[in-house]
Amino acid sequence: MNTPVQGTGADGLKAALALLWETRDSCPSAVPVLCVHDEIVVECDADEAERAREWLVECMKKGMERFLIEVPVDVEAHVISSWGETL
Numbered sequence: 001m002n003t004p005v006q007g008t009g010a011d012g013l014k015a016a017l018a019l020l021w022e023t024r025d026s027c028p029s030a031v032p033v034l035c036v037h038d039e040i041v042v043e044c045d046a047d048e049a050e051r052a053r054e055w056l057v058e059c060m061k062k063g064m065e066r067f068l069i070e071v072p073v074d075v076e077a078h079v080i081s082s083w084g085e086t087l
Contacts, residue, residue, distance in 0.1 A: 029052075
């Protein structure tokens with residue numbers, strides 16, 4: 001029963017990763033370093049953190065919107081200074 005949901009999520013995530021690659025000049029210091037389930041972790045220079053967050057949100061929304069035409073896509077993204085930080 002969950003296969004369509006998981007498959008759609010996986011397709012949207014891969015589309016988002018492709019968009020990140022295609023538009024990588026938008027945030028030159030940012031590099032995707034981790035991708036798990038429905039999350040992408042990006043590292044960047046501190047002075048580009050907000051731009052990297054916006055870039056990631058934009059790519060994730062566009063990636064998922066290709067597959068979810070009638071469902072609104074909401075993306076949460078947080079900027080933290082260390083992997084040890086909790087939200």
